[in-house]
Amino acid sequence: MIALTIDGIRIQAEEGETVLQAAKRAGIRIPTLCYLEGLSPRGACRLCLVEVRNWGGRLVPACATPVQEGMDVVAHSPRLLELRRAILEMLFAERNHICAFCVSNGHCELQDLAAELGMDHVRYPYRWLPFFVDLSHAKYGIDHNRCVLCGRCVRACAEVEGAATWGFSGRGIFTLVEADLGEPWGKSKTCTGCGKCVQACPTGALFEKGKATSEQRKKPEILAEVKERRPRA
Amino acid sequence: MRHLRIPVTRIEGHGLITVHLGEDGRVREARFHVTEVRGFERFCVGRTIWEMPALTARICGICPVSHLLCSAKAGDAVLAVRIPRPAEKLRRLMNLGQIVQSHALSFFHLSSPDLLLGWDADPKVRNILGVAAFDRKLALDGIRLRAFGQEIIEILGGKRIHPAWAVPGGVNQPLTEEGRDRIAAKLPEAMRIAQDALAYYESRMGSWAEEIEHFGNFPSLFMALVAPDGSWEHYGGFLRVVDAERRIVADGLDPARYPEYIGEAVEPWSYLKFPYYKPYGYPEGMYRVGPLARLNCCERFGTKLADEALSRFRALAPGKAVTASFHYHYARLIEILGALEKIGELLSDPEILSTRVRAEAGINELEGVGVHEAPRGTLIHHYGVDETGVIRRVNLIVSTGHNNLAMNRTVAQIAEHWLSGREITEGLLNRLEGGIRAYDPCLSCSVHAVGRMPLRVVLVGPEGEILAERTRGA
Numbered sequence: 001m002i003a004l005t006i007d008g009i010r011i012q013a014e015e016g017e018t019v020l021q022a023a024k025r026a027g028i029r030i031p032t033l034c035y036l037e038g039l040s041p042r043g044a045c046r047l048c049l050v051e052v053r054n055w056g057g058r059l060v061p062a063c064a065t066p067v068q069e070g071m072d073v074v075a076h077s078p079r080l081l082e083l084r085r086a087i088l089e090m091l092f093a094e095r096n097h098i099c100a101f102c103v104s105n106g107h108c109e110l111q112d113l114a115a116e117l118g119m120d121h122v123r124y125p126y127r128w129l130p131f132f133v134d135l136s137h138a139k140y141g142i143d144h145n146r147c148v149l150c151g152r153c154v155r156a157c158a159e160v161e162g163a164a165t166w167g168f169s170g171r172g173i174f175t176l177v178e179a180d181l182g183e184p185w186g187k188s189k190t191c192t193g194c195g196k197c198v199q200a201c202p203t204g205a206l207f208e209k210g211k212a213t214s215e216q217r218k219k220p221e222i223l224a225e226v227k228e229r230r231p232r233a
Numbered sequence: 234m235r236h237l238r239i240p241v242t243r244i245e246g247h248g249l250i251t252v253h254l255g256e257d258g259r260v261r262e263a264r265f266h267v268t269e270v271r272g273f274e275r276f277c278v279g280r281t282i283w284e285m286p287a288l289t290a291r292i293c294g295i296c297p298v299s300h301l302l303c304s305a306k307a308g309d310a311v312l313a314v315r316i317p318r319p320a321e322k323l324r325r326l327m328n329l330g331q332i333v334q335s336h337a338l339s340f341f342h343l344s345s346p347d348l349l350l351g352w353d354a355d356p357k358v359r360n361i362l363g364v365a366a367f368d369r370k371l372a373l374d375g376i377r378l379r380a381f382g383q384e385i386i387e388i389l390g391g392k393r394i395h396p397a398w399a400v401p402g403g404v405n406q407p408l409t410e411e412g413r414d415r416i417a418a419k420l421p422e423a424m425r426i427a428q429d430a431l432a433y434y435e436s437r438m439g440s441w442a443e444e445i446e447h448f449g450n451f452p453s454l455f456m457a458l459v460a461p462d463g464s465w466e467h468y469g470g471f472l473r474v475v476d477a478e479r480r481i482v483a484d485g486l487d488p489a490r491y492p493e494y495i496g497e498a499v500e501p502w503s504y505l506k507f508p509y510y511k512p513y514g515y516p517e518g519m520y521r522v523g524p525l526a527r528l529n530c531c532e533r534f535g536t537k538l539a540d541e542a543l544s545r546f547r548a549l550a551p552g553k554a555v556t557a558s559f560h561y562h563y564a565r566l567i568e569i570l571g572a573l574e575k576i577g578e579l580l581s582d583p584e585i586l587s588t589r590v591r592a593e594a595g596i597n598e599l600e601g602v603g604v605h606e607a608p609r610g611t612l613i614h615h616y617g618v619d620e621t622g623v624i625r626r627v628n629l630i631v632s633t634g635h636n637n638l639a640m641n642r643t644v645a646q647i648a649e650h651w652l653s654g655r656e657i658t659e660g661l662l663n664r665l666e667g668g669i670r671a672y673d674p675c676l677s678c679s680v681h682a683v684g685r686m687p688l689r690v691v692l693v694g695p696e697g698e699i700l701a702e703r704t705r706g707a
Contacts, residue, residue: 101280101287101397133281135621141281186621209622210593213287213397215405 004071006050013067020048020062023075030075031084031113033091034150035063036200038224039159042151046087047113050075059083085117093124094173095131096145097203103216104204110148111203127173136186140198140208142177147205149175152220153197160227165191177205196223248674249689250665251502252648256695260652263645265637265669267505274627282311282596282622287397289614289629293675295338297395298331298386299607300614302468306603307614308401310489311622313597319587320403325468326579327389327398328605329572332467333423334382335608336524336565336572339673340430341375344562347670348437352444352663359663371433374426378569381423385576388412403591410586417580420573427570431542434566441559447650448668449558449643452477454510454520455529456635458488458606463532465539465571467606473530474510474520479554483512488604491613495630507637508630519638522610523672524564529554536578539571558643561671596622607632609673633674643668657690657703665690 001012006023013022018041023030034045043064050062053072062075074080091097091110099105113119131144151168154177158164165188169178179188198206199219207216225232248267255261273292280288286304290297302324309316316324346359349367358366365372383393389408390396398404438445459473460466472486474494486494498507498515509518520526534540546567549555555564579585596618603614610632617626647668651661692701 100291100395101284103284105397130279133279133623135281135623143281210283210595212283212400212405215400 002067002069004067004069004073006073007075015067017067018063019050019060019065019067019071019073022067023062023073028075030062031116032063033109033113033148033202034152036152036156036220036223038227039152039155039200042155045091045148045150047084049080049083049087051077051080081117085119086123088113088117088119089122089124091148092119092122093126094129095147096126096128098145101213102146102204103207103211103213104146104218105214107214107217108204109202129173131176134185135209136184137188137191137193137209138186139193140185140195140206142185142206143204144176145205146203147177148203149177150202151177152200152202153177153206156196156200156223160223161192161194161196163190163192163194166197196226199223248669249691250644250669251691251693252644252652253693254655254695254700258655260645260648263641263648264502265640265644266503267637274629277624277627280624282308282401282601282616282618282624285614285616285624286399286401287395290395290397292629294394295675296331296335296607296609298327298390299605299612301396301399302328303603303605303607303612303614305399305401305404306605307601307616308603309592310601310603311596311598311616311618312401312592312594314402314592314594316403316592317587317589319407319584320590320592321468322579322582322585323389323404323408323590324399326408326576326585327386328467329576329579330382330385330389332382332572332608333569333576334379334386335673336569337375337379337382339608339670340562340565340569341372341379343673344667344670345371345375347663347667348434348441348562352667353660356659356663371430374429378423378426378430381419384419385416388415400591402593405591407588407590408585413580413585416576420577420580424570424573427566427573428538431566431570434563435545438563444664444667445557445559447646448664448671449639449646450556451642451646452556453639453642454482454513454518455526455554456510456520456522456611457527457530458604458611459484459531460535464535465527465531465533467527467572469605472604472611475530475554477554477556479529479552482510488613489602491602491604491615491630495613497630497634503637505637506630506634508635509638516638519642520635521558521639522632522635523561524568524608524610525555525558525561526610527606528564528567534567534571536571536574539567539574542567542570558639558668558671561673565673596620609633609675610635631675633672636672636674640669640672640674643672655692655700657692657701662690662703 004011006028011022011026030048032048034042041064043061048062049059051074052058133143135141154166157166165179166177169176169182179185199222251264253262286301289304290301292300342361345364349364350359387393390398454474454476456474458466458470460470472488474483476482494511496509496511509515510520534543599618601616613630615628619625644665647664651664689704694700
């Protein structure tokens with residue numbers, strides 16, 4: 001066992017566990033977005049940043065940092081809240097997240113995080129870049145306007161379904177999640193139509209076709225259930 | 234030419250009136266300008282057909298329900314489905330609730346200050362609070378009646394403003410027994426208020442004779458949906474056009490083929506287009522829509538109390554159409570009464586509680602037109618989609634647009650009668666506003682405009698010089 005402290009609470013963790021897992025067992029909530037139980041950690045969104053006091057105040061992503069003996073972790077502080085809020089604001093400013101008519105309005109992890117972290121303004125200028133909607137798949141649609149590039153769909157497809165249909169194309173803010181080599185989703189030869197990517201997606205970027213505003217509810221927990229052959233909740 | 238500019242308040246949106254004078258100092262022309270642009274038709278492109286009801290509902294906070302339902306109808310057409318009967322009944326119920334709440338807002342909150350306190354009353358008291366001080370019961374009645382309509386919307390859609398309830402193919406939530414009983418319990422009070430308001434209007438009509446005569450009283454065409462049997466309609470049926478003699482000019486018009494008989498003209502001085510009846514050309518094809526047009530077009534209302542009121546309304550112009558736009562107010566009150574009666578009928582229909590409320594389908598047509606009667610008049614949503622259901626083209630014709638030509642004629646008529654010299658008097662300003670207000674225009678809808686609405690009136694001389702200007706804040 002490894003001993004560490006998170007927010008001043010002494011915790012025992014298993015070797016190989018991440019700071020996020022240890023915190024969760026201790027009942028300490030750390031906000032996450034790109035992390036999803038059942039998928040490999042990616043450390044992409046940086047919302048789970050924590051400060052390790054005895055590493056000179058270094059910021060590390062809790063989801064991708066293994067616990068180490070004697071670590072003194074700060075998971076909640078005014079500095080961290082400010083950083084997380086800034087990250088969230090940048091996510092909102094980068095693409096066109098308009099909740100009012102979104103299929104996931106009311107059931108969206110990005111929206112919930114904004115509420116949790118008290119994000120009542122976006123201080124950065126919105127970029128208003130035009131992205132497209134692809135409804136070519138028989139059952140599902142993808143709206144790149146609402147994509148936060150968390151990669152949960154990419155990992156769910158590769159690690160759980162084993163199809164590896166999704167991948168990233170492009171660079172920086174122009175990055176797109178695309179099927180196969182940039183085919184319209186409906187033309188993909190590798191997609192099995194299982195819908196795990198849709199369930200894994202935290203926003204309204206991936207959705208079931210025919211769902212109207214606020215109607216898309218997701219079950220991201222099924223990824224861990226399938227992967228670990230757990231009984232369905 | 235000299236011009237007079239007047240800003241318009243207590244309507245929904247922003248406006249400007251310019252009055253143009255000729256060399257002889259008489260009114261040559263008056264224009265009601267809609268001065269803002271929003272761009273809904275542009276930015277809906279690229280979205281999905283399933284989002285359109287909730288997206289276009291954001292055009293307006295007063296009549297989101299109208300856009301929601303009309304958009305869902307256009308979506309039904311794209312899916313090529315006939316929605317389940319209970320879904321249609323539920324949509325009708327919500328639209329009737331919308332008509333009650335919007336008409337109550339127009340009559341009690343926006344127009345009753347003029348009617349009750351007079352057009353020359355101090356602007357400081359000429360508002361709903363002034364009405365409350367003068368006639369507490371009337372003001373409270375208005376607030377309660379509007380709340381009743383709003384409650385129907387909330388019970389059905391989950392919230393009062395912007396419910397995302399109607400979807401292509403039907404609605405996403407049935408009505409519960411408890412919800413139905415809640416509406417039914419408040420219906421008697423709403424009926425009482427509607428009857429009192431109607432009796433009040435009828436008893437006071439004589440004192441507004443001059444305004445009735447000059448607030449947009451001219452022959453024109455009228456257009457509205459009517460049921461297949463010719464009775465009053467607000468959701469389905471066909472379009473009918475009648476003239477000032479109440480002769481049917483066109484009947485059984487398929488709403489989906491509106492481009493064949495409705496043209497849209499553009500003028501450089503307004504962001505609001507000028508629809509006209511194509512066979513008569515522009516601008517002779519001027520027509521009016523809304524409560525006045527619906528009552529002029531239909532043969533009967535189809536409910537007892539409203540039909541009794543309708544026969545009194547018809548007696549204003551025996552054998553002809555009522556052409557005084559002032560009587561939009563009268564028509565609105567009759568419609569509230571009839572809508573409440575129809576709400577009662579729907580609530581006693583056992584099918585209203587059915588849970589079969591949605592037809593699921595894919596993209597089966599690449600174009601869809603939704604037409605229905607919003608409180609202010611005929612509303613048209615027309616979408617073109619690609620094979621997958623992504624919006625490629627949007628055309629919206631809203632009620633205030635249809636009435637654009639008639640509103641211009643109305644301000645000209647009022648200016649001719651009440652303008653003396655080159656001064657914009659308080660009485661003229663108020664009557665110009667009141668004339669516009671009779672149409673209950675919604676400028677946020679009409680230019681699909683953002684922001685608050687002050688009304689400016691500018692008097693412009695023969696050389697284009699500004700002679701006088703008055704502005705009133707929102």
